[in-house]
Amino acid sequence: MQIPLLFGPYGGGALAHAERLADYGVNAVWFHGFDADAFEACRRHNLAACVEFKTFRANFDERPELIPIGVDGQPIRYGRLVQGVCLSQEEFLEEVETALVEGVRTFQPTGIWLDYLTYAGWFETPAPDLQESCFCPSCIAEFCQATGIDADTPQAILAHHRDAWTRHKCERIAAFARHYGAIIRAHLPGCVVGAYMCPWRPDEFDGALRRIFAQDYSLLAPAIDVFTPLIYARKSGRAADWGRAFLESARDFVPADRHIQLILDVLDFPDSLEHVAASREPSWGIQLFGGASIFAEPDAARIFAAAVERMRAALGGP
Numbered sequence: 264m265q266i267p268l269l270f271g272p273y274g275g276g277a278l279a280h281a282e283r284l285a286d287y288g289v290n291a292v293w294f295h296g297f298d299a300d301a302f303e304a305c306r307r308h309n310l311a312a313c314v315e316f317k318t319f320r321a322n323f324d325e326r327p328e329l330i331p332i333g334v335d336g337q338p339i340r341y342g343r344l345v346q347g348v349c350l351s352q353e354e355f356l357e358e359v360e361t362a363l364v365e366g367v368r369t370f371q372p373t374g375i376w377l378d379y380l381t382y383a384g385w386f387e388t389p390a391p392d393l394q395e396s397c398f399c400p401s402c403i404a405e406f407c408q409a410t411g412i413d414a415d416t417p418q419a420i421l422a423h424h425r426d427a428w429t430r431h432k433c434e435r436i437a438a439f440a441r442h443y444g445a446i447i448r449a450h451l452p453g454c455v456v457g458a459y460m461c462p463w464r465p466d467e468f469d470g471a472l473r474r475i476f477a478q479d480y481s482l483l484a485p486a487i488d489v490f491t492p493l494i495y496a497r498k499s500g501r502a503a504d505w506g507r508a509f510l511e512s513a514r515d516f517v518p519a520d521r522h523i524q525l526i527l528d529v530l531d532f533p534d535s536l537e538h539v540a541a542s543r544e545p546s547w548g549i550q551l552f553g554g555a556s557i558f559a560e561p562d563a564a565r566i567f568a569a570a571v572e573r574m575r576a577a578l579g580g581p
Protein backbone atom coordinates (compact mmCIF):
# COMPACT_ATOMS: atom_id res chain seq x y z
CA MET A 264 0.00 0.00 0.00
CA GLN A 265 1.24 3.46 -0.89
CA ILE A 266 1.42 5.54 2.28
CA PRO A 267 0.48 9.16 1.59
CA LEU A 268 2.87 11.90 2.60
CA LEU A 269 0.98 13.95 5.17
CA PHE A 270 1.92 17.24 6.80
CA GLY A 271 -0.10 19.19 9.30
CA PRO A 272 -1.06 20.09 12.81
CA TYR A 273 -2.24 17.77 15.54
CA GLY A 274 -5.26 19.21 17.31
CA GLY A 275 -8.72 19.95 16.04
CA GLY A 276 -8.23 23.60 17.03
CA ALA A 277 -6.21 24.09 13.86
CA LEU A 278 -9.39 23.62 11.86
CA ALA A 279 -10.38 27.15 12.91
CA HIS A 280 -7.83 28.13 10.24
CA ALA A 281 -8.89 25.40 7.84
CA GLU A 282 -9.40 27.70 4.86
CA ARG A 283 -5.77 28.81 4.82
CA LEU A 284 -3.97 25.63 5.92
CA ALA A 285 -3.36 24.43 2.37
CA ASP A 286 -1.55 27.71 1.58
CA TYR A 287 1.11 26.68 4.09
CA GLY A 288 1.86 23.16 2.94
CA VAL A 289 -0.73 21.47 5.15
CA ASN A 290 -2.62 18.55 3.61
CA ALA A 291 -3.73 16.73 6.75
CA VAL A 292 -5.02 17.39 10.24
CA TRP A 293 -4.81 14.94 13.12
CA PHE A 294 -7.46 15.19 15.79
CA HIS A 295 -8.61 13.30 18.86
CA GLY A 296 -11.15 10.55 18.34
CA PHE A 297 -13.81 10.12 15.70
CA ASP A 298 -14.88 13.75 15.77
CA ALA A 299 -17.73 14.39 13.30
CA ASP A 300 -17.14 18.17 13.14
CA ALA A 301 -13.46 17.68 12.41
CA PHE A 302 -14.25 15.19 9.65
CA GLU A 303 -16.67 17.66 8.11
CA ALA A 304 -14.16 20.55 8.26
CA CYS A 305 -11.50 18.36 6.65
CA ARG A 306 -13.91 17.31 3.92
CA ARG A 307 -14.85 20.91 3.14
CA HIS A 308 -11.25 22.03 2.89
CA ASN A 309 -9.86 18.96 1.18
CA LEU A 310 -7.61 17.97 4.08
CA ALA A 311 -6.80 14.39 4.98
CA ALA A 312 -8.65 13.56 8.20
CA CYS A 313 -6.49 11.59 10.62
CA VAL A 314 -7.72 10.24 13.91
CA GLU A 315 -5.72 9.85 17.08
CA PHE A 316 -7.38 6.86 18.71
CA LYS A 317 -6.96 6.41 22.45
CA THR A 318 -6.27 2.81 23.40
CA PHE A 319 -4.74 2.19 26.83
CA ARG A 320 -5.31 5.37 28.75
CA ALA A 321 -7.91 6.16 31.37
CA ASN A 322 -8.52 8.44 34.28
CA PHE A 323 -7.17 6.32 37.13
CA ASP A 324 -9.00 8.39 39.74
CA GLU A 325 -12.26 7.32 38.13
CA ARG A 326 -11.16 3.81 37.14
CA PRO A 327 -8.79 2.61 39.87
CA GLU A 328 -9.24 -1.01 38.79
CA LEU A 329 -7.23 -0.18 35.66
CA ILE A 330 -4.11 0.90 37.56
CA PRO A 331 -1.36 -1.62 36.86
CA ILE A 332 0.23 -3.38 39.81
CA GLY A 333 3.89 -2.71 40.53
CA VAL A 334 6.66 -4.94 41.79
CA ASP A 335 5.65 -4.31 45.41
CA GLY A 336 2.15 -5.64 44.78
CA GLN A 337 0.66 -2.15 45.02
CA PRO A 338 -0.84 0.05 42.31
CA ILE A 339 1.95 1.92 40.51
CA ARG A 340 2.77 5.56 41.19
CA TYR A 341 1.41 7.77 38.47
CA GLY A 342 1.24 11.35 37.33
CA ARG A 343 -0.93 13.40 35.04
CA LEU A 344 0.52 12.02 31.81
CA VAL A 345 0.46 8.33 32.68
CA GLN A 346 -0.59 5.94 29.96
CA GLY A 347 -1.06 2.20 29.97
CA VAL A 348 -3.52 0.10 31.94
CA CYS A 349 -3.73 -3.40 33.37
CA LEU A 350 -4.40 -5.43 30.23
CA SER A 351 -6.40 -8.05 32.06
CA GLN A 352 -9.34 -5.65 32.45
CA GLU A 353 -11.69 -7.19 29.89
CA GLU A 354 -14.49 -4.70 30.31
CA PHE A 355 -12.18 -1.81 29.50
CA LEU A 356 -10.72 -3.64 26.51
CA GLU A 357 -14.24 -4.19 25.19
CA GLU A 358 -14.95 -0.47 25.52
CA VAL A 359 -11.85 0.35 23.48
CA GLU A 360 -12.74 -2.11 20.78
CA THR A 361 -16.35 -0.96 20.60
CA ALA A 362 -15.24 2.66 20.16
CA LEU A 363 -12.88 1.65 17.36
CA VAL A 364 -15.47 -0.48 15.55
CA GLU A 365 -18.08 2.27 15.78
CA GLY A 366 -15.58 4.79 14.45
CA VAL A 367 -14.47 2.79 11.44
CA ARG A 368 -18.08 1.94 10.59
CA THR A 369 -19.11 5.60 10.66
CA PHE A 370 -16.17 7.55 9.22
CA GLN A 371 -13.58 7.27 6.46
CA PRO A 372 -10.37 8.69 7.90
CA THR A 373 -7.20 8.77 5.82
CA GLY A 374 -5.37 7.35 8.79
CA ILE A 375 -5.87 6.17 12.35
CA TRP A 376 -2.99 6.56 14.77
CA LEU A 377 -3.21 4.23 17.77
CA ASP A 378 -2.21 6.15 20.86
CA TYR A 379 -1.04 4.87 24.26
CA LEU A 380 -0.44 1.41 22.87
CA THR A 381 1.94 0.62 25.69
CA TYR A 382 2.40 -0.74 29.17
CA ALA A 383 2.27 1.85 31.91
CA GLY A 384 4.46 4.88 32.35
CA TRP A 385 5.04 8.37 31.06
CA PHE A 386 7.93 9.70 29.06
CA GLU A 387 7.37 13.41 28.36
CA THR A 388 9.78 14.35 31.10
CA PRO A 389 13.56 14.55 31.57
CA ALA A 390 13.42 12.33 34.66
CA PRO A 391 10.95 9.50 34.06
CA ASP A 392 9.65 7.42 36.96
CA LEU A 393 9.98 3.98 35.40
CA GLN A 394 8.20 1.09 37.07
CA GLU A 395 7.79 -2.51 36.03
CA SER A 396 4.15 -3.61 35.74
CA CYS A 397 1.62 -5.28 35.68
CA PHE A 398 1.95 -7.91 38.37
CA CYS A 399 -1.71 -8.39 39.17
CA PRO A 400 -2.64 -12.10 39.56
CA SER A 401 -4.31 -12.16 36.13
CA CYS A 402 -1.35 -10.65 34.29
CA ILE A 403 1.06 -13.01 36.05
CA ALA A 404 -1.18 -15.96 35.16
CA GLU A 405 -1.27 -14.76 31.55
CA PHE A 406 2.55 -14.65 31.49
CA CYS A 407 2.86 -18.15 32.93
CA GLN A 408 0.31 -19.55 30.52
CA ALA A 409 1.81 -17.89 27.45
CA THR A 410 5.39 -18.85 28.22
CA GLY A 411 5.06 -22.11 30.16
CA ILE A 412 7.11 -20.54 32.94
CA ASP A 413 6.12 -21.29 36.50
CA ALA A 414 6.59 -18.12 38.55
CA ASP A 415 4.14 -16.52 40.90
CA THR A 416 5.76 -13.38 42.27
CA PRO A 417 7.21 -10.24 40.68
CA GLN A 418 10.49 -10.97 42.43
CA ALA A 419 10.75 -14.47 40.94
CA ILE A 420 9.83 -13.18 37.49
CA LEU A 421 12.33 -10.34 37.50
CA ALA A 422 15.11 -12.38 39.10
CA HIS A 423 14.89 -15.43 36.85
CA HIS A 424 12.74 -14.62 33.82
CA ARG A 425 13.33 -10.98 33.06
CA ASP A 426 13.90 -11.38 29.32
CA ALA A 427 10.88 -13.63 28.90
CA TRP A 428 8.76 -11.15 30.87
CA THR A 429 9.81 -8.25 28.66
CA ARG A 430 9.30 -10.29 25.52
CA HIS A 431 5.86 -11.39 26.72
CA LYS A 432 4.79 -7.81 27.40
CA CYS A 433 5.97 -6.71 23.95
CA GLU A 434 4.13 -9.61 22.33
CA ARG A 435 0.98 -8.73 24.23
CA ILE A 436 1.10 -5.13 22.97
CA ALA A 437 1.91 -6.30 19.45
CA ALA A 438 -1.09 -8.66 19.53
CA PHE A 439 -3.35 -5.73 20.35
CA ALA A 440 -1.78 -3.77 17.50
CA ARG A 441 -2.54 -6.64 15.12
CA HIS A 442 -6.07 -6.90 16.40
CA TYR A 443 -6.83 -3.19 16.10
CA GLY A 444 -5.03 -2.99 12.76
CA ALA A 445 -7.15 -5.87 11.45
CA ILE A 446 -10.36 -4.12 12.55
CA ILE A 447 -9.30 -0.94 10.77
CA ARG A 448 -8.23 -2.70 7.58
CA ALA A 449 -11.34 -4.89 7.45
CA HIS A 450 -13.59 -1.82 7.39
CA LEU A 451 -11.28 0.68 5.68
CA PRO A 452 -8.86 -1.16 3.40
CA GLY A 453 -6.91 1.95 2.37
CA CYS A 454 -6.64 3.50 5.81
CA VAL A 455 -3.15 4.19 7.14
CA VAL A 456 -2.51 2.57 10.51
CA GLY A 457 -0.13 4.61 12.63
CA ALA A 458 1.15 4.26 16.17
CA TYR A 459 2.43 6.92 18.52
CA MET A 460 5.63 5.75 20.11
CA CYS A 461 7.75 6.38 23.15
CA PRO A 462 10.53 8.41 21.50
CA TRP A 463 13.45 6.65 23.12
CA ARG A 464 15.97 4.50 21.33
CA PRO A 465 15.98 0.88 22.51
CA ASP A 466 19.21 1.41 24.48
CA GLU A 467 18.06 4.41 26.50
CA PHE A 468 16.94 4.19 30.13
CA ASP A 469 18.15 0.60 30.44
CA GLY A 470 15.98 -0.63 27.59
CA ALA A 471 12.82 1.08 28.83
CA LEU A 472 11.23 1.25 25.38
CA ARG A 473 10.67 -2.51 25.55
CA ARG A 474 11.19 -3.19 29.27
CA ILE A 475 8.70 -0.60 30.53
CA PHE A 476 6.55 0.49 27.58
CA ALA A 477 6.61 -2.87 25.76
CA GLN A 478 6.97 -1.24 22.37
CA ASP A 479 9.06 -3.43 20.06
CA TYR A 480 9.29 -1.97 16.55
CA SER A 481 9.91 -5.33 14.90
CA LEU A 482 6.99 -7.02 16.62
CA LEU A 483 4.70 -4.07 15.89
CA ALA A 484 5.74 -3.68 12.26
CA PRO A 485 3.30 -6.19 10.71
CA ALA A 486 0.38 -4.14 12.08
CA ILE A 487 1.70 -0.61 11.78
CA ASP A 488 2.36 1.37 8.60
CA VAL A 489 3.71 4.54 10.18
CA PHE A 490 5.55 4.91 13.48
CA THR A 491 5.23 8.31 15.14
CA PRO A 492 7.56 8.95 18.08
CA LEU A 493 6.63 11.93 20.27
CA ILE A 494 9.58 14.27 19.84
CA TYR A 495 8.69 16.84 22.50
CA ALA A 496 12.17 18.19 23.07
CA ARG A 497 11.70 20.91 25.65
CA LYS A 498 9.28 18.85 27.74
CA SER A 499 11.71 15.95 27.65
CA GLY A 500 14.79 18.04 28.44
CA ARG A 501 16.34 17.35 25.04
CA ALA A 502 18.03 19.57 22.49
CA ALA A 503 16.17 20.96 19.47
CA ASP A 504 17.95 18.52 17.14
CA TRP A 505 16.56 15.48 18.93
CA GLY A 506 14.15 14.64 16.09
CA ARG A 507 16.90 14.78 13.51
CA ALA A 508 19.15 12.61 15.68
CA PHE A 509 16.30 10.12 16.10
CA LEU A 510 15.72 9.90 12.34
CA GLU A 511 19.39 9.48 11.59
CA SER A 512 19.76 6.54 14.00
CA ALA A 513 16.31 4.97 13.73
CA ARG A 514 17.09 2.51 10.98
CA ASP A 515 19.13 0.57 13.50
CA PHE A 516 15.86 -0.50 15.14
CA VAL A 517 12.88 0.41 12.91
CA PRO A 518 12.28 -2.09 10.10
CA ALA A 519 13.33 -0.60 6.76
CA ASP A 520 9.94 -1.11 5.12
CA ARG A 521 8.08 0.95 7.71
CA HIS A 522 7.71 4.70 7.65
CA ILE A 523 8.73 7.05 10.46
CA GLN A 524 6.71 10.23 10.78
CA LEU A 525 7.66 12.40 13.72
CA ILE A 526 5.25 14.41 15.80
CA LEU A 527 6.95 17.60 16.96
CA ASP A 528 5.81 19.93 19.72
CA VAL A 529 4.82 23.49 18.93
CA LEU A 530 6.86 24.52 22.00
CA ASP A 531 9.97 23.52 20.02
CA PHE A 532 8.93 25.40 16.88
CA PRO A 533 10.61 26.32 14.61
CA ASP A 534 14.04 24.98 15.61
CA SER A 535 13.01 21.36 15.94
CA LEU A 536 11.18 21.39 12.59
CA GLU A 537 14.09 23.03 10.81
CA HIS A 538 16.49 20.41 12.13
CA VAL A 539 14.15 17.66 10.94
CA ALA A 540 13.86 19.29 7.50
CA ALA A 541 17.67 19.16 7.27
CA SER A 542 17.92 15.51 8.33
CA ARG A 543 19.83 13.06 6.12
CA GLU A 544 17.02 10.60 6.84
CA PRO A 545 13.74 12.36 6.12
CA SER A 546 10.59 12.07 8.21
CA TRP A 547 7.70 10.66 6.16
CA GLY A 548 5.53 13.73 6.69
CA ILE A 549 5.17 15.58 9.94
CA GLN A 550 2.65 16.24 12.70
CA LEU A 551 2.91 19.39 14.76
CA PHE A 552 1.37 18.96 18.20
CA GLY A 553 -0.56 22.03 19.31
CA GLY A 554 0.21 23.53 15.92
CA ALA A 555 -2.96 25.63 15.60
CA SER A 556 -1.26 28.81 16.80
CA ILE A 557 1.35 28.60 14.03
CA PHE A 558 -1.33 28.92 11.37
CA ALA A 559 -2.78 32.03 12.97
CA GLU A 560 0.56 33.78 12.29
CA PRO A 561 1.52 34.13 8.63
CA ASP A 562 5.25 34.45 9.40
CA ALA A 563 5.28 31.27 11.47
CA ALA A 564 3.08 29.49 8.96
CA ARG A 565 5.52 30.37 6.17
CA ILE A 566 8.32 28.74 8.15
CA PHE A 567 6.21 25.60 8.32
CA ALA A 568 5.53 25.78 4.59
CA ALA A 569 9.23 26.16 3.77
CA ALA A 570 10.10 23.15 5.91
CA VAL A 571 7.43 21.06 4.17
CA GLU A 572 8.81 22.06 0.79
CA ARG A 573 12.30 21.06 1.84
CA MET A 574 11.11 17.72 3.18
CA ARG A 575 9.10 16.98 0.04
CA ALA A 576 12.15 17.74 -2.07
CA ALA A 577 14.31 15.45 0.09
CA LEU A 578 11.76 12.67 -0.40
CA GLY A 579 11.91 13.20 -4.14
CA GLY A 580 8.28 14.18 -4.45
CA PRO A 581 6.44 17.22 -5.75
Ligand SMILES: [Zn+2]
Pocket residue numbers: 331332349350351397398399400401402
Ligand atom coordinates in the same frame (compact mmCIF):
# COMPACT_ATOMS: atom_id res chain seq x y z
ZN1 LIG B 1 -2.77 -6.68 35.34
